[in-house]
Each structure stands twice: as C-alpha cells, then as structure tokens.
Amino acid sequence: MSSRTFEQDIEQLHCDDETAVQYYDSRDAQVSSDLLDDHALRNKLVDVSLIQNTTHKLANQNVQTENPPPFILFSAIGAADFASKEKPLRISRDTLRTLIESCGFPHQLPHTFAFSIPHISHYVHYEDGSPQPFAISFIVRVPRNSGAVTIVSRMTLHDKACICLILAAQDRDASALRDKCIQHKDLIARYPFYPMIFLLEYRLGGFGRWLRSLWHGVGLLEEETGMTPWMTTKGKSSVDLAGEENKDYGQTLQKLHAINVELTLAETTMKFATEFVKFCGMMLDLVERTNKELKLPGMTPAHRQTVEGEIRYNEKLCQFSRDKFQELLSRVGSQINVTFSLIARQDSKTSTSIAESAARDNQAMKTITIITLVFLPSTLLATIWSSGIFAIDLDRSWRIFLGTSIGLTALVFAIWMMILQKINAPLKAAPKLSPV
Known part of the structure; x- marks a missing residue:
C-alpha cells in the first residue's frame, strides 16, 4: 500500500484528541493498568523501536538468545466502526500513525478500521534486499453486532518476539482479552499468535450465549403459534383454547420477522x-513451515499438538453452532408460514361469519318482501274501495274485491320474478370455476 493511501486512510478515521492506551511488557516485573497519554505512549514506542532494532541485529548475525521472547501488548477502546463519530478511537491520529510505524504493523490496518464488516488477513514482511522473510503479521476483526474486536499482531521469526494491539468497542471485551493474554504469556512465548486463538475462544463463547438466547426465543414463539411438539404449557383449558381462536397473531408475526433478521x-x-478457525490453522502451518525453511527452531511436537487440538475443538464447536443457527432459521421460516396460515384462517372464519350473518339478514329481507307483496295489493285495493270512487253492488263487492286482489297480487309477483331473473341472468351466464 502506498504512503499516500496510508495517509488518506489515517485522515479519514475519527480519532479522539487525547490518547488513553493500556500498555504491557512481559519483561516488566509488575503489570500496570494505567492509561498512557500521548507523551507516555510515545516514550514506550521508543522502547519498541529499540526491540525491533535489536532483533534485526541478532537476525543479521544469526545469533540466538536464551532470554524469553518479549511480548508487547497495547489495548484501547473505540467504536466498532472507527469512521463513526459516536464512539471515536481513543488514540490520537498522530499517535496512531507513530504506533503503526514503530510496531511495523501492516499499512492496511487503518483501511480495515473504516469498515463495519469482518476481516482476516496476514502479511509476510521482508527486509529490504533480503530474499528471506523477517516477520509475519495478521489483522483480524471479529464482529458481534456493534461489539466488534480488532486484533493486529506482528511476530518476528528470529526470536519469536510479539507485538500486539487490541481494539474493542466495549471496555469489557478489551479488558477480558488483555487479561487472558497476560495470564497466558508463557503460551504466547511458545506460539506468538496465541492472541488470535484467545480471540476465537472468547468470541465463540459470546456466540454460544447468543445461540442460547435465540434458541429460547424461537421456542417461545413456537408456543405462541401452538405448532411445536415440545409445549411447556400443560393442561390448557377450553377457555384458553377458545382464546387461541381469537388471538391476534400480528404481534407474533412481527416478533418472528425480528428474530429472523x-x-x-x-x-x-x-x-x-x-473461516476464522481455518485461518488459525493456516497461520500455524505458515509459521511452522517458514521456521523450517529458515532453519529456525519451531514448536515442540507436544506444544504443536496442544495448539492443533484447541483449533480442532473450536472448529467443531463452530460447526455445530452454525448448524444450530441454520436449524433455528429454518424453524422460524416455518413458523412465519404457519402464522400467515393462522391469520388467513382467522380471516376466513371472519369472512364466513359475515357471510352467514348477511345470509340471515337476506333471508329476513326476503320474508318481509314476500309478506309486503302479499298484503300490499289488497291494502291498495281496500284504500281505493273505501274512497267511494267506484259504486259496486254490496252483494257481490266481496267477490270482486277478492278476485281483483288475487289477480293484482299475482301480477305483482310475476313482475318481481321477471326483475329478479333479469338481474341474475349475467351471474348465471358467467363461467364457473372448476373445483380445486
């Protein structure tokens, strides 16, 4: 990466104006938890540069030292997305530039900070004009929603000295990983990239808690729909079952979509x-293969078997956790379909109830209409009769009234039937749907 691109990436980061970094050196007698400001951190970086120069001289002279390899650890707090202004990285921009240069970290590191996505990469460093590698470094960013952790580490091949930087959005994550590295500094002396395995184990523990939480949530939502063979609510009464028929599944559907996301x-x-587990195994092979090519002492078979065993264990743990997440995702998809079916069934029952009510109302209206059509002609005729417009013999008036009423009623019914037939004709002529 060109120096111009490196400077551009540095300038795009939103860093704090003041620095607050914890520092640890395995050669110190006591562990300090003090936060270093810009001036104090720059003084420590001078010591780091001296370590780098000493390692260069020993490597060029092919001299092996009996002293345990130094382990230098920096840790700081910052947002998962370091381009965000809500939680800036607690290292000033100039000090961050000096830190990367002094420790020999890859120049791609600032570019990695600017993204809120996972990242793993490794780099093999060469001295100018030398065909042999001098150091190996890696960058890992492991997400967990907004609580991402970034680790960059550099190991010199000659003396296995390790310089590591831990950046975490949450203070508890940075503290937990820092304490883990300090507690197991002897393991890091044997294999300098142990911080990567510590991060893997720490994150898998968080993923396990995440899995249990989602597992429990999916179980509760399955009980809400009643479509599960593992009902924990026993002995539901008929009142409870009746309530299920009238239950509003809109909120359940919203929860299902949220947990699906x-x-x-x-x-x-x-x-x-x-991929991270595979990367850990690949880095172990790379370090051992490079040591063999440079004729440098590698790990003992017992130590390598220990590291490989931890990687294999985490690989299986990751595989089974991923399978369970996929199972839960499939179950939630099924429950979403079930919930849509339950909502459709409730809508169908509501529509059926409305149709039955309308049918009853329609039947009542038909009865009222028929009664009206039966008595309305007689009522009309009686009104006309009583008005005195017609003079009819009283002896035969009832016969005339009865005959006229019957004829008029029949005429009204005939007209009504003709009107109904004309209205229903288009419906009868429409094509009928075949049964499903």
Whole structure:
C-alpha cells in the first residue's frame, strides 16, 4: 500500500484528541493498568523501536538468545466502526500513525478500521534486499453486532518476539482479552499468535450465549403459534383454547420477522467464524513451515499438538453452532408460514361469519318482501274501495274485491320474478370455476 493511501486512510478515521492506551511488557516485573497519554505512549514506542532494532541485529548475525521472547501488548477502546463519530478511537491520529510505524504493523490496518464488516488477513514482511522473510503479521476483526474486536499482531521469526494491539468497542471485551493474554504469556512465548486463538475462544463463547438466547426465543414463539411438539404449557383449558381462536397473531408475526433478521445476521457471523478457525490453522502451518525453511527452531511436537487440538475443538464447536443457527432459521421460516396460515384462517372464519350473518339478514329481507307483496295489493285495493270512487253492488263487492286482489297480487309477483331473473341472468351466464 502506498504512503499516500496510508495517509488518506489515517485522515479519514475519527480519532479522539487525547490518547488513553493500556500498555504491557512481559519483561516488566509488575503489570500496570494505567492509561498512557500521548507523551507516555510515545516514550514506550521508543522502547519498541529499540526491540525491533535489536532483533534485526541478532537476525543479521544469526545469533540466538536464551532470554524469553518479549511480548508487547497495547489495548484501547473505540467504536466498532472507527469512521463513526459516536464512539471515536481513543488514540490520537498522530499517535496512531507513530504506533503503526514503530510496531511495523501492516499499512492496511487503518483501511480495515473504516469498515463495519469482518476481516482476516496476514502479511509476510521482508527486509529490504533480503530474499528471506523477517516477520509475519495478521489483522483480524471479529464482529458481534456493534461489539466488534480488532486484533493486529506482528511476530518476528528470529526470536519469536510479539507485538500486539487490541481494539474493542466495549471496555469489557478489551479488558477480558488483555487479561487472558497476560495470564497466558508463557503460551504466547511458545506460539506468538496465541492472541488470535484467545480471540476465537472468547468470541465463540459470546456466540454460544447468543445461540442460547435465540434458541429460547424461537421456542417461545413456537408456543405462541401452538405448532411445536415440545409445549411447556400443560393442561390448557377450553377457555384458553377458545382464546387461541381469537388471538391476534400480528404481534407474533412481527416478533418472528425480528428474530429472523437476527438469525440471518448470526448465520453470516458464523460463516465468518468458520473461516476464522481455518485461518488459525493456516497461520500455524505458515509459521511452522517458514521456521523450517529458515532453519529456525519451531514448536515442540507436544506444544504443536496442544495448539492443533484447541483449533480442532473450536472448529467443531463452530460447526455445530452454525448448524444450530441454520436449524433455528429454518424453524422460524416455518413458523412465519404457519402464522400467515393462522391469520388467513382467522380471516376466513371472519369472512364466513359475515357471510352467514348477511345470509340471515337476506333471508329476513326476503320474508318481509314476500309478506309486503302479499298484503300490499289488497291494502291498495281496500284504500281505493273505501274512497267511494267506484259504486259496486254490496252483494257481490266481496267477490270482486277478492278476485281483483288475487289477480293484482299475482301480477305483482310475476313482475318481481321477471326483475329478479333479469338481474341474475349475467351471474348465471358467467363461467364457473372448476373445483380445486
């Protein structure tokens, strides 16, 4: 990466104006938890530069030292997305530039900070004009929603000296990883890239808690729909069952969609975790192969077997966790379909109830209409009769009234039937749907 691109990436980062970094040196007698400001950190970086120069001289002279390799650790707090202004990186921009240069970290590091996505990469460093590698470094950014952790580490091949930088969005993550590295500094002396394995184990523990939380949430949502063979609510009464028929599943559907989004995110995260485990195994092989090519002492078979065993264990743990996340995602998808079916069934029952009510109302209206049509002609005729317009013999008036009423009623019914037939004719002529 060119110096111009490196400077551009540095300038784009949103860093704090003041520096607050914890520093650890395995050669110190006591562990300090003090936060170093810009001036104090720059003084420590001078010591780091001296370590780098000493290592260069010993490597050029092919001199092996009996002293344990130094382990230098920096840790700081900052947002998962370091381009965000909400939680800036607690290292000033100039000091961060000096830190990267003094420790010999890859210049791609600032560019990695600017993204809120997972990242793993390694780099083999060569001295100018030398065909042999001098150091190996890696950059890892492991996400967990907004609580991402970034580790960059550099190991010199000659003396196995390790310089490591831990950056975490949450203070508890940075403290936990720092304490883990300090507690197991002897393991790091044997294999300098142990901080990468510590990060893997720490994150897999968080993924396990995430899995249990989502697992429990999916179980509760399955109980809400009643579509599960593992019901924990026993002995539901008929009143409870009647309530299920009238239950509003809109909120349940919203919860299912929310947990579906989180499970989709978990699936992507576990895919990265699988690649991270493979990366740990690849880095172990790379370090051992490079040591062999340079005729440098490597790990003992017992130590290598220990590291490989931890990687294999985490690989299986990651694989089974990923399988469980995929199972939960599939179950949630099924529950979403079930919930849509339950909502459709409720809508169908509501529509059926409305149709039955309308049919009853329609039947009542037909009865009223028929009664009206029966008595309305007689009522009309009686009104006309009583008005005195017609003079009819009283002896035969009832016969005339009865005959006229019957004829008029029949005429009204005939007209009504003709009107109904004309209205229903288009419906009868329409093509009928075949049964499903």
